[in-house]
Amino acid sequence: ILNVEQSPQSLHVQEGDSTNFTCSFPSSNFYALHWYRWETAKSPEALFVMTLNGDEKKKGRISATLNTKEGYSYLYIKGSQPEDSATYLCALPGGGTASKLTFGTGTRLQVTL
Amino acid sequence: DTAVSQTPKYLVTQMGNDKSIKCEQNLGHDTMYWYKQDSKKFLKIMFSYNNKELIINETVPNRFSPKSPDKAHLNLHINSLELGDSAVYFCASTANGLGEETQYFGPGTRLLVL
Numbered sequence: 454i455l456n457v458e459q460s461p462q463s464l465h466v467q468e469g470d471s472t473n474f475t476c477s478f479p480s481s482n483f484y485a486l487h488w489y490r491w492e493t494a495k496s497p498e499a500l501f502v503m504t505l506n507g508d509e510k511k512k513g514r515i516s517a518t519l520n521t522k523e524g525y526s527y528l529y530i531k532g533s534q535p536e537d538s539a540t541y542l543c544a545l546p547g548g549g550t551a552s553k554l555t556f557g558t559g560t561r562l563q564v565t566l
Numbered sequence: 567d568t569a570v571s572q573t574p575k576y577l578v579t580q581m582g583n584d585k586s587i588k589c590e591q592n593l594g595h596d597t598m599y600w601y602k603q604d605s606k607k608f609l610k611i612m613f614s615y616n617n618k619e620l621i622i623n624e625t626v627p628n629r630f631s632p633k634s635p636d637k638a639h640l641n642l643h644i645n646s647l648e649l650g651d652s653a654v655y656f657c658a659s660t661a662n663g664l665g666e667e668t669q670y671f672g673p674g675t676r677l678l679v680l
Contacts, residue, residue: 485666496570496656496671497609504666542609546665552597553622554669556609 455479455547459557466533466564473529474560476543480524487554488517488528489542497542500528533564569593570672572657578678579647586643587675589657595670597621597663598640600632603654603674612655615640616663647679 458477466472476486485504489497501510506521514531530537540559547555570591579585591598599622600612614622615634629645644651657672 487668496673499668499670502666502668540607552614552616552660552663552665553611554665555611558606558608 455545455555457543457545457555457557459541459543459560461560462558463561464563466562468534468564468566470533470564471529471531472533472562473527474541474562476526476528476557478524478526478543478545480522482547483521483524484546486519486526487544488526489544489556490539491542491559492539500541528560530562533562535564535566538562538564570657570659570670572655572672572675574675575673576676576678578680581647581649581679583647584643584645585647585677586641587655587657587677588639588641589672590639591657591659591670591672592638593659593661593670594638595659595661596637597660598634598637599658599660599669600640600642601656601658601671603656605653609656613640613642614663621663644677649679652677652679 488500491497503519508519517528519526540561542559544554544556573588597616599614601609612626613632617637618634631643634640654674656674658669660667660669
């Protein structure tokens with residue numbers, strides 16, 4: 454069983470604040486890491502797929518880093534806006550087959566005015 | 567055009583009934599998935615098909631039976647529905663089922679069993 458942990462479980466920030474959260478995973482047999490953004494009552498939407506140690510990806514105000522040796526990835530949001538409010542999921546393939554994604558429990562972000 | 571579509575969007579039914587949820591993707595992908603969002607809001611894989619062949623079958627009651635008539639469709643049939651089956655079911659697809667490929671999710675089907 455692949456153990457994917459995310460912290461914090463929830464986060465409440467004010468508009469304009471920058472924030473970050475963590476995804477932790479076993480460093481052995483790393484293959485890839487996915488970040489998804491999941492708004493309430495919608496479907497998960499892919500943000501990034503990261504495969505290499507030291508990878509940094511950016512999409513607008515959102516960026517992510519990856520450290521496969523120590524088994525963590527950070528997701529950063531710069532200048533949070535109310536529309537950033539969502540649950541951010543990380544997921545890794547493995548747990549028996551590369552095709553199967555194991556999702557973390559998510560970090561629920563709420564951005565208020 | 568919606569990349570991954572599911573029908574119905576909402577399904578309310580009585581305990582003991584049999585129901586189906588349909589999923590279609592127009593991305594030309596080979597691999598499709600069914601996930602269940604459980605009561606704690608976690609996403610758990612149920613099944614995966616690659617080009618109509620079952621490749622992942624998690625510990626799911628055998629009342630749940632996936633069917634893939636072609637690689638663009640993966641339907642989920644549920645027999646003898648139970649209260650605990652109430653959940654949101656998401657379909658997803660990916661090009662070849664490789665771990666570094668993005669999975670594209672459908673809008674979800676909200677099932678309520680009364």
